[in-house]
Amino acid sequence: MDDAQRQLLQALTDGTLEPARQAEADALLASDAEAARFVAEHRALWAALGDAFGDTGVRPEARFRSAVREAHQSQTPRRVIPLRRLTAAAAVLLAALALHFSGREEGALSAEDHQVVRYLHVLRSFDVLQQQAAALDLRYDVEVLHAFEGELEGEG
Amino acid sequence: MRRWLLVLLAAALLLAAGRRHLFHVPHDQLTVNRLAWNTLDEIERDALRSTWRRVASNSGPDRSGLERRMETLSRLLVVRRRGNDRSLPSTELNAELAELEQCVNKWLPESAGAPQSAAARVTRRTGRLLNLFLEHLTDARRLDPAERDRLLALPYSRRVVEGLELQKREEIFFLSETSGARDMDELDRQEPLAVVANARDQRRRRGFLGRAGRVMDLSASELRRLADVPPEELMSTLRELMVPKVRRHLEHTDVSDERIEAILAQPYRELERTLDALVRGER
Numbered sequence: 001m002d003d004a005q006r007q008l009l010q011a012l013t014d015g016t017l018e019p020a021r022q023a024e025a026d027a028l029l030a031s032d033a034e035a036a037r038f039v040a041e042h043r044a045l046w047a048a049l050g051d052a053f054g055d056t057g058v059r060p061e062a063r064f065r066s067a068v069r070e071a072h073q074s075q076t077p078r079r080v081i082p083l084r085r086l087t088a089a090a091a092v093l094l095a096a097l098a099l100h101f102s103g104r105e106e107g108a109l110s111a112e113d114h115q116v117v118r119y120l121h122v123l124r125s126f127d128v129l130q131q132q133a134a135a136l137d138l139r140y141d142v143e144v145l146h147a148f149e150g151e152l153e154g155e156g
Numbered sequence: 157m158r159r160w161l162l163v164l165l166a167a168a169l170l171l172a173a174g175r176r177h178l179f180h181v182p183h184d185q186l187t188v189n190r191l192a193w194n195t196l197d198e199i200e201r202d203a204l205r206s207t208w209r210r211v212a213s214n215s216g217p218d219r220s221g222l223e224r225r226m227e228t229l230s231r232l233l234v235v236r237r238r239g240n241d242r243s244l245p246s247t248e249l250n251a252e253l254a255e256l257e258q259c260v261n262k263w264l265p266e267s268a269g270a271p272q273s274a275a276a277r278v279t280r281r282t283g284r285l286l287n288l289f290l291e292h293l294t295d296a297r298r299l300d301p302a303e304r305d306r307l308l309a310l311p312y313s314r315r316v317v318e319g320l321e322l323q324k325r326e327e328i329f330f331l332s333e334t335s336g337a338r339d340m341d342e343l344d345r346q347e348p349l350a351v352v353a354n355a356r357d358q359r360r361r362r363g364f365l366g367r368a369g370r371v372m373d374l375s376a377s378e379l380r381r382l383a384d385v386p387p388e389e390l391m392s393t394l395r396e397l398m399v400p401k402v403r404r405h406l407e408h409t410d411v412s413d414e415r416i417e418a419i420l421a422q423p424y425r426e427l428e429r430t431l432d433a434l435v436r437g438e439r
Binding site for chain 1: 178181184185186187188190191192193204205207208209211221222224225226228229232233234249250253254274278279284285286288292316319320323349353387391421423424425426428
């Protein structure tokens with residue numbers, strides 16, 4: 001994925017993509033697994049953040065944000081952080097991590113839809129699974145056999 | 157006291173986030189699923205939810221069988237997608253599965269005694285190979301003799317499960333020679349049969365895994381031949397192609413002629429283990 005493609009996908013995830021370029025972005029997503037992963041990860045991250053804090057729709061400008069941070073740091077005196085605050089911070093961090101990891105794969109979906117999306121490829125072929133139960137069992141047995149091949153003289 | 161309760165609550169939330177899945181689905185497949193989900197209308201989504209509820213509510217004796225079949229089907233679909241075959245119609249999938257029994261009948265013909273089903277013949281051969289695997293691993297000092305004895309005393313189904321975990325560990329060890337840290341993490345998360353399939357695929361492209369794979373290459377015509385060979389002939393074809401290369405390689409070392417013949421007579425995976433150890437010793 002080159003820089004131009006990355007910018008295209010960034011615009012897609014930010015919601016700033018021009019409608020005329022939507023088809024180009026769709027084609028890239030369909031043909032490039034890395035591009036699809038890039039978009040999925042961004043969406044999952046934003047979904048997790050949205051769940052945790054609510055989406056204000058505001059994206060702070062980077063220079064403004066760093067300027068504010070610098071000004072704040074220069075004005076705030078250093079002080080000892082009480083244990084109670086450290087504990088609360090640890091709890092918030094753990095909760096944020098939990099939210100991040102639970103939502104990183106399928107974004108903001110219900111618990112049931114998480115599972116449906118996870119196994120979507122199998123659930124779509126569920127008729128095959130029911131009709132070919134014996135054949136799938138045999139396929140599993142053959143896969144196990146292949147797993148231990150190459151241990152017998154004259155076999156390979 | 158209240159602050160520790162807060163931490164405990166958050167830790168519990170973290171553990172709940174890592175809830176148990178039926179089986180591992182590769183990251184790329186999850187992305188494809190998510191994109192496919194976005195294209196479905198509510199009627200299609202409801203149909204899939206209903207199918208999932210049937211799976212999730214199944215608490216009968218066949219639950220583990222159902223989960224295993226789902227996992228097997230998932231591997232089949234993931235492999236097909238990697239081959240740029242994004243969708244696999246049910247009819248084609250049915251045909252492929254139906255062909256498998258014919259293939260097994262040709263590969264492992266019935267013996268003269270009592271008739272046995274294809275599944276029974278596969279299971280019998282697997283049991284023999286698995287026991288040899290445990291013996292060879294012990295000979296190579298990669299498995300403790302007491303652990304081998306424990307595994308050999310297990311019922312067949314349990315021995316297969318633990319044997320596959322052991323094989324996964326072995327394949328990851330050999331794959332680590334050529335894979336990056338990120339690939340190794342992904343392999344570690346995968347089910348044993350997916351790791352084994354990956355390793356077999358790599359042998360089709362490299363001949364040997366581990367350090368031996370670094371010193372013995374395959375020509376373009378040999379690679380083409382390996383790409384086309386059916387799964388049941390992979391090991392014998394690999395052996396046919398690689399043994400002359402191993403002989404040439406060993407003749408340039410200080411290994412005696414007698415020892416070379418003994419090494420070359422080994423089954424393919426034994427040969428791979430021996431060469432890996434030899435190349436490590438050469439360094």
